[in-house]
Amino acid sequence: MPASSQPEEREPTRAEIDQTTGPVLLEFGATWCGYCQGLAPHLAAALNEFPAVRHIKIEDGKGKPLGRSFRVKLWPTLVFLRDGQVVEQLVRPEASALRPPLEAITSPNS
Helix, strand or coil: CCCCCCCCCCCCCHHHHHCCCCEEEEEEECCCCHHHHHHHHHHHHHHHCCCCCEEEEEECCCCCHHHHHCCCCCCCEEEEEECCEEEEEEECCCHHHCHHHHHHHHCCCC
């Protein structure tokens, strides 16, 4: 599934996220966020190399329960999950930091 440029229409619940299977990347941010906009092309390129990763883009904000459950305070925050378990969480990452956690959640040896 290619990287989505649009946030999910309905924010999933934490219970739904915890029940996901396979590699999942949660991206918390806002469409107007400059840091998010700057990371977007790098994230899209990285995700193109990992087509098995389900990318869920969440429009975050004050009081949003899913973001608070992952203690999101700055955007973008990326949460890398495998079978509903957090493998890594990055806050305002550099483009060079994207590949290792994507490899970790897609590796058959994890």
